[in-house]
Amino acid sequence: MSKRTPEGxxxxxxxQRVRIQYTKRGRLRFTSHRDIARAFERALxxxxxxxxxxAGFSPHPKISWVGAAPTGVASEAEYVEIGLAEHRDLDALAxxxxxxxxDGIDIVEAVDAPVGTSLPDRIVASRWGIRLPGLEPSxxxxxxxxxxxxxxxxxxxxxxxxxxxxxxxxxxVSMRAETGSCAILHLVVRHxxxxxxxxxxxxxxxxxxDLVPPVPPEATRYAQGPLTETGxxxxxxxxxxxxxxxxxxxxxxxxxxxAAIGTPI
Amino acid sequence: xxxxxxxxxLESLLPLISKPIQxxxxxxxxxxxxxxxxxxxxxxxxxxxxxxxxxxxxxxILYEVLNEQPGVLAERTYSVWPDLAAKMRENGVPAFTVDxxxxxxxxxxxxxxxxxxxxxxxxxxxxxxxxxxxxxxDRDDSHPLVIAGGHAAFNPEPIAAFIxxxxxxxxxxxxxxxxxxxxxxxxxxxxxxxxxxxxxxGVYVPAFYDVDYLPDGRIQRVAxxxxxxxxxxxxxxxxxxxxxxxxxxxxxxxxxxxxxxxSVEIFRGCTRGCRFCQAGxxxxxxRERSITxxxxxxxxxxxxxxxxxxxxxSLSSAxxxxxxxxxxxxxxxxxxxxxxxxxxxxxxxAFNIDLAQELQRNGRRSGLTFAPEGGSERLxxxxxxxxxxxxxxxxxxxxxGAGWRQxxxxxxxxxxxxxxxxxxxxxxMAREVIRVGRQVTGxxxxxxxxxxxxxxxxPHTPFQWASQLDAETTDHRLKLLRDAINSDKSxxxxxxxxxxxxxxxxVEGLLSRGDRRIGNVIEQVWRDGGIFDGWSEHFSYDRWxxxxxxxxxxxxxxxxxxxxxxxxxxxxHLDSGLDKEWLWADWQEALDEQELDDCRWIPCFDCGxxxxxxxxxxxxxxxxxxxxxxxx
Numbered sequence: 081m082s083k084r085t086p087e088g089x090x091x092x093x094x095x096q097r098v099r100i101q102y103t104k105r106g107r108l109r110f111t112s113h114r115d116i117a118r119a120f121e122r123a124l125x126x127x128x129x130x131x132x133x134x135a136g137f138s139p140h141p142k143i144s145w146v147g148a149a150p151t152g153v154a155s156e157a158e159y160v161e162i163g164l165a166e167h168r169d170l171d172a173l174a175x176x177x178x179x180x181x182x183d184g185i186d187i188v189e190a191v192d193a194p195v196g197t198s199l200p201d202r203i204v205a206s207r208w209g210i211r212l213p214g215l216e217p218s219x220x221x222x223x224x225x226x227x228x229x230x231x232x233x234x235x236x237x238x239x240x241x242x243x244x245x246x247x248x249x250x251x252x253v254s255m256r257a258e259t260g261s262c263a264i265l266h267l268v269v270r271h272x273x274x275x276x277x278x279x280x281x282x283x284x285x286x287x288x289x290d291l292v293p294p295v296p297p298e299a300t301r302y303a304q305g306p307l308t309e310t311g312x313x314x315x316x317x318x319x320x321x322x323x324x325x326x327x328x329x330x331x332x333x334x335x336x337x338x339a340a341i342g343t344p345i
Numbered sequence: 346x347x348x349x350x351x352x353x354x355l356e357s358l359l360p361l362i363s364k365p366i367q368x369x370x371x372x373x374x375x376x377x378x379x380x381x382x383x384x385x386x387x388x389x390x391x392x393x394x395x396x397x398x399x400x401x402x403x404x405x406i407l408y409e410v411l412n413e414q415p416g417v418l419a420e421r422t423y424s425v426w427p428d429l430a431a432k433m434r435e436n437g438v439p440a441f442t443v444d445x446x447x448x449x450x451x452x453x454x455x456x457x458x459x460x461x462x463x464x465x466x467x468x469x470x471x472x473x474x475x476x477x478x479x480x481x482x483d484r485d486d487s488h489p490l491v492i493a494g495g496h497a498a499f500n501p502e503p504i505a506a507f508i509x510x511x512x513x514x515x516x517x518x519x520x521x522x523x524x525x526x527x528x529x530x531x532x533x534x535x536x537x538x539x540x541x542x543x544x545x546x547g548v549y550v551p552a553f554y555d556v557d558y559l560p561d562g563r564i565q566r567v568a569x570x571x572x573x574x575x576x577x578x579x580x581x582x583x584x585x586x587x588x589x590x591x592x593x594x595x596x597x598x599x600x601x602x603x604x605x606x607x608s609v610e611i612f613r614g615c616t617r618g619c620r621f622c623q624a625g626x627x628x629x630x631x632r633e634r635s636i637t638x639x640x641x642x643x644x645x646x647x648x649x650x651x652x653x654x655x656x657x658x659s660l661s662s663a664x665x666x667x668x669x670x671x672x673x674x675x676x677x678x679x680x681x682x683x684x685x686x687x688x689x690x691x692x693x694x695a696f697n698i699d700l701a702q703e704l705q706r707n708g709r710r711s712g713l714t715f716a717p718e719g720g721s722e723r724l725x726x727x728x729x730x731x732x733x734x735x736x737x738x739x740x741x742x743x744x745x746g747a748g749w750r751q752x753x754x755x756x757x758x759x760x761x762x763x764x765x766x767x768x769x770x771x772x773x774m775a776r777e778v779i780r781v782g783r784q785v786t787g788x789x790x791x792x793x794x795x796x797x798x799x800x801x802x803x804p805h806t807p808f809q810w811a812s813q814l815d816a817e818t819t820d821h822r823l824k825l826l827r828d829a830i831n832s833d834k835s836x837x838x839x840x841x842x843x844x845x846x847x848x849x850x851x852v853e854g855l856l857s858r859g860d861r862r863i864g865n866v867i868e869q870v871w872r873d874g875g876i877f878d879g880w881s882e883h884f885s886y887d888r889w890x891x892x893x894x895x896x897x898x899x900x901x902x903x904x905x906x907x908x909x910x911x912x913x914x915x916x917x918h919l920d921s922g923l924d925k926e927w928l929w930a931d932w933q934e935a936l937d938e939q940e941l942d943d944c945r946w947i948p949c950f951d952c953g954x955x956x957x958x959x960x961x962x963x964x965x966x967x968x969x970x971x972x973x974x975x976x977x
Contacts, residue, residue, distance in 0.1 A: 107356075108599070110365040115599045122373075122597060122651030139683060152360045180651075182371060182599065296360040 094132040094142055094163035097193035098173065099317060104155040108184030109298075113148035119182060120160065127180040129173060130166040146200050147304065150277050155301040156188070157206075159316065161199055191320040202316040203271065205253060206304040210265040210278050214294040217259030223289035224257045224265070227281075235283035237274075244274065248284030251276040253311050268313055271304075348380035351438055352446040358432045366600045367395035368429065370443035373597035374649060375421075376412055377445045383418035384531065385524045387411050388442055388452040388489065390422045390471060392464035393879060395443070398423040399596060400604040402658070403458045403495060406591040407516050417524055420444035420452075424467045425474070427876070433474060440475035449475040453527060455489040456520070457508075459497035462856035463849075463879040465504055469871040472507070479868070481509045481552065486535050492523070492548075499580070499627050500804040500916040503856050503863035505551035509539055512548055513919060514580030514627070515613070517589050519547060540574075549578040549919060556861055556915075562902065564860060564913040579920045580627065582960050586613060587638040595650045606654035606687070609642045610634065611671065615660035616944045616962070619718070620729045620935050621760065623803035624660055627921045629954040631945060632963040636667045636674065640971045643675060647684065654685045662688040663700060664945075666965040672703040674971025680706065698743040712794075713744050716755035719763075720771035726938040727762050734774060741778050745785040751792045752778055757800040758822050759814030759847070761935065768822045771795060772829035779836045794841035795830070797823065799850030803857050805921040807931035809914060812907040813854045816886075819847030848886040852878070854904040855893070860915035863903070865896040922960075924953030 104111065111119070121141060124131055131141040142163030149155040170190045178187040193199070212220060227233065233249040253268040269276055278299035285291040305316035359365035380386070389408055391398030398404065404421060411419035420442035425433065433439070440449040449455055449471070457468055472479045477488050484491075493501050493511040501511040512519045526545050530538045542548040553574045557565040569576060583589055595607050612633040615625040634642075643655055657671070665671060668688075675686055686704045701713060717732050719725040725732060741752055756771055775793050782791035799819045802808045823844050831837045855863060869892035870878075877883035893900050908914065910929055917925065927950075934941065944950055945964055955961050 107369045107371060110359055110369050111599050112364075112366065114601060115366055118601070118605070119599055121653075124651070125653060126648070126651035133683060141683075152365065182373065184371075295357055 090135050091133040091139060092165040094165065096164040096167050097161060097195075098164065098168075098170065098190050099159065099161050099193045099199055099320060100174070100177075100190045101188040101317060102158050102160065102181075103184070103186045103188060104149055104153075104158055105184045105186065106154070108182060109149075109154035110152055111185075112151045113145070116148070116158075116185065117143070117145065119185060123177060123180040123182075123185075124162070127173075127176040129162070129177065130164055130168065132163040132165040144199075146203055147271070149301050150279070153278060153299045153301065157301055157303045157305075159199060159203065159304070161193060189317060191317050194320060197319070199316060202306050202319075203304050205268055205270045205307040205313050207302045207313040208265075208267040208269060208278055208281075209300045209302055210267070210282070211298040211300075212263045212265065212293050213297075215263050215291070217257065217263050219291065220257045220263040220265070221259065223285045223291040224255050226289040227252070227285055228255060230284075230288050233284040233287055235280050235287060237277075237280060237283070239274070246274055246276065246280065248276055248280045248287075252281065253307065255281075268307075268311060270307065347451040348386075348445070348447045350446040351441050351448060354436065354438045355433075355441065355446060358429065358436060358438065361432060362428045363426065364600065367423075367598075368425065368443060369599070370446065372399070372443075372599065373651075374594040375444055375596055377420070378412060378418040380418065380445070380447070382416070384416040385418075385454070385527045386452045387417070387419040387520070387524075388422050388449045388455045389419055390449075390455060390457045390468075391424075392457055392459065392467035392471065393424055394426065394877070395423040395598075395600060396602045397879075399598050399600075399602045400608070401458065401460070402592070402608055402610065403460075403516060405596055406589075407456070407458075407520050408596075409591050409593060410517055410589075411520055411524065414521070414524065416528075420447060422449055422455075422471070424464075424471060424877070430470070430474060440471050450477055450488065452489045454523070455491045457491065457493050457495075458516075459493055459495040461879060462497045462503070462853055463884075464497070465507075465856060465867050466871045466875045466878055468504065468507065469868065470876045480506055482506070484509070484535065488535075490527075490535070490538065494519075496624060496627065497857075499623070499919060499921055500857065500859075501549065501551065501919075502556075502861050502915040503859040503867060505861045506864040507867075508551065509535075510542060510548050510550045512581065513578065513921065514547075515583040516581070517583045517591070519581045523548065540571075543574040546575065547579060547581050550574070551861075554918065564915060566913060567915075567918045577918050577920045579958070580922060582630075582922075582958050583613070584632060584960060584963065586610070586632050586634040586963075590634075590638060590642050593642075593645060593649070595646050595652070597650045597652070604656070605652070606656045607643075607646045607650050607652040608656045608658045609639055609646065610658045611639055611662060611665050611668075612659045612964075615664070617661055617664070618729050618931075618941050618943060620727070620807040620931060621718070621757065621800060621803075622660075623806050626806045626923060628660065629922060629952065630960050630962045631664075633665055633965055635965065635967055636671050636969055636971060637967075639671055640674065640678075644678075644974060647679075653683055654687060656687050656689050658689060667967065669700060669703075670970055672700050676703040676706040678971060678974050698740070698747050701744065701749075702747060712751040712753055713741075713749050714753040714755065715740070717774070718755065718757050719760055719767065720756060720769070720774065721767040723938060724760055724763055724767045726940050727935050728760055729935065729940055731940055731942075734777070737774065738777055738781055742781045742785055745782045745791060750782075750786070750790060751794070752782070753794045753796060754778070756795065756797040758797050758826075758844075759800040759819050759850070761808060761811045763814070763822075765822055765825055768826050769829050771797070771826055772833075775830060775840045776833060776836045779839045789839070792839055792841065794843060795826075796843045797826070798845040799847045801850050801854045801857055804914065804916045805923055805928075807928050807935055809858065809928065810908040810910070810912075810932055813851070813904040814847070815901075815905050816847030816851050819850065823847075849878075849881075849884055851900065851904055852884075852886065852889045855889075855898075855900055858915070859903055862896075862898060866893050866898050869896055920957070922952075922954035922958045924951070924957075927952050 133139040144161040146159040174190040235248045251270045251272045258264040303313040306314040422442045490509045493508045498511045543550040614628040614631040778793045802811045
């Protein structure tokens, strides 16, 4: 039996790896991760980014996804790493890609990935904000207290393998309620398997305090990265930036961070 | 306020349902025009789920053609799944467009494109969700005109009570002419506007025609009930495809859809003359897009979409007079760019493997699909699919030799005059394909998939008089075939078998060749909860049969009954260009197992289309080649 090999020369090698922070805002929060991946691949082609491809019968562009916010959840801090077959200027690349992507998937920053470093290794926790319209601040505060006082909070979630029970409490590093015109929960959650999502935390609040939002809450991921000693979520791209802080820095729309909570674009 | 977005209402429902992205809109190259400055506003519907409807070329083309016009606005709307429909009813959210999320009810026209009759219940569901009365007779001047198009509109009689009008044939020019009439009749009553459309020609308004029946249930006659509308309504034909290079800016969705590629229609119409094929009969004559026109559309479309696959569409794509140069030219142009080409509909005899090699040069090697349609040589003569077993085996041998390992074969079950033996020959053919594949490749690692579905006789074809095979016999033949494939252990594992059972075909047959009396059945099925009939998990044969019984409809009379030459058919007053006499003669030749060649290569055989429609075949070759794209 002869082993088949693809005809023609192998694809050109990867000469530059780029780490990208992007957002998922407004109506685009309803995209699934697969939707984002397809939109990204097409935007890369429209922007004529010289992608490196895998070898084989079914070549794929070199794109590595790092985590992904669930469908229906917005994010200011999603990450992806791409491999290029030709060198490109980071600012120009980020601009071209941002223009090519749908509004709502916006490029925040692009940096070169130093050889031998791993982005997924740096991403261990997320900071979330969950808007809870229609709930009394005092009710939310009481629920937060009850949540934090519990040792474990088993909740159920429907997964591909069927109904599973997971602990919504242990992965939560911190939780506080902001009580303005609309109550907002601020959470830092460690990435565990299976992941504890904003929905699971809300299930946990229902379990411990009977907290039932009258309208669907709106969750946004504000950051993901390393967990600092004080329990904050750090910037995962910080080690990649050059000491001058100039090269490769395209921190666009950074001012939108907190302002963008649940506001449709 | 008319035209106001319902998105704020919808948004709070989206977290509660599956695949919310399909309702959000915002596709690349979509647009939302200003409501107030538009004089005529179209809502274009594909009556199936977004994932099926979005890639539909018909809707995409009309959307762009209409939106290019100043003062005209077009938005799209698709069927919503039951989970969202329930929440919309609960919360008072009406059916909306995905572009501006405007209520469908606020538009001037709701144009619905029916590729298949199985979308009829979805139309009723959408009208109801929109707050538009499902019966045309109950609508007033505030409601949109509901206009049906697409292939199923060549017999709109089963939905005559629900639509205000139907348009037969190509839509590009028709929608512009309708728009013009609607502009001129703005402010007039619904009846006056429909009358103006009917008088202008090419728009069929069922309410202006009466149907009389004979005591035995057959139709006596169909005649206009007013003097100034035509006795027969003619189909529309767009002649110069190069003048209509749409879609120029293909819609690229965020949600996943059934065709993840860009499509370019390389020609329209087909004169191969396969007697079962409604599309081939009603879209005559053949009109080719030029090689340069195709090259320009591919270039502009890829740039605008970022797709990595281009489908060269038509009813039989390898038949384009310059397909070799097109495929080679495009493969040269996009060498090294990971852009692949595909020819979704390809005949065995026209296909050559060099062409296939060009197609997969820059991309991924996909399977090869051939459609012999009939299992035996005799049956292929009946259906006029002029492919011999030797041709097929020769082509497949070359394909395996060139590196392919997987071949798909498409067939139909229940073709006129078919016997068990005809169907069993499919097993022989599949075994032969595997045998030569193993021989040529020197490996046992080759596969062949047999895909088979029930044949449904369609209006405006030589088989419009034929008896449809009942579901039980269809299923019996499919079982015999499966057993025959499995009986030879040396090849059984290498042959895949996919089939559609006979029941959905009976419902499709009822709707295809039905008359106005079928409307009650459709309504009954919808009232009993029937929607998404094209989806096996939603389709219920029993629901259809119960509804037919309740409405006093004999399903066999509409499906398995063979019609006589002199019977008035429900669609006789709708003119596809084909002479009924020619169709009957071709039906008789089919029964005599006589083949008929393609009029592109033999003299005209008088099917009737060209002289009646003032059209003619438009084929190359032009001799022009595609030049490499220079970077300016």
